[in-house]
Amino acid sequence: MIGRLHTVVIDCRDPDELAGFYEKLLSLSRQADTGDYVVLQNAAGTPVVTFQRVDGFRAPRWKDAARPAHMHIDVMVTDLDVAEAQVLALGATLLDGSDKPVGYRVYEDPAGHPFCLITPEGA
Known part of the structure; x- marks a missing residue:
């Protein structure tokens, strides 16, 4: 997960x-x-x-x-860096967001729909 x-x-x-x-x-x-x-x-x-x-x-x-x-959908994660590696491996593309391990990052799915990975601190 x-x-x-x-x-x-x-x-x-x-x-x-x-x-x-x-x-x-x-x-x-x-x-x-x-x-x-x-x-x-x-x-x-x-x-x-x-x-x-x-x-x-x-x-x-x-x-x-x-x-x-x-x-778009917000997906709660505990660690942006770990989750980013996983969604990129699934075919997502990073669009925008914090370079810190807390906060949020915006991606697009393989079809171009935006979604965000967020941490509790960024929600």
């Missing part, structure tokens, strides 16, 4: 507005709200879904390759 699913991150124009919709739809509550980033949690206090402000966001269109879905 490399890590465990931490949260699904949805890119959007207005995190507060979109989080409000999903709070009601899924009976979740806010764990964190920075204005640019809202984290919703379940009754057990586990992060479930996160909304991230993206400048120039263009809403996706169903079945339109020119306007694909905008979201």
Whole structure:
């Protein structure tokens, strides 16, 4: 095992507005709200879904390759360096992130979808 699913991150124009919709739809509550980033949690206090402000966001269109879905998965790991070696061996590509052993790093999967490896300190 490399890590465990931490949260699904949805890119959007207005995190507060979109989080409000999903709070009601899924009976979740806010764990964190920075204005640019809202984290919703379940009754057990586990992060479930996160909304991230993206400048120039263009809403996706169903079945339109020119306007694909905008979201990524955060994978919780204990050591970024160890996990990075494992995901690179699986075919991932490093895109961005901390060069330190704690925090986060952004990758794309072999098909080009972004995902992040994060540590508890970076969550």
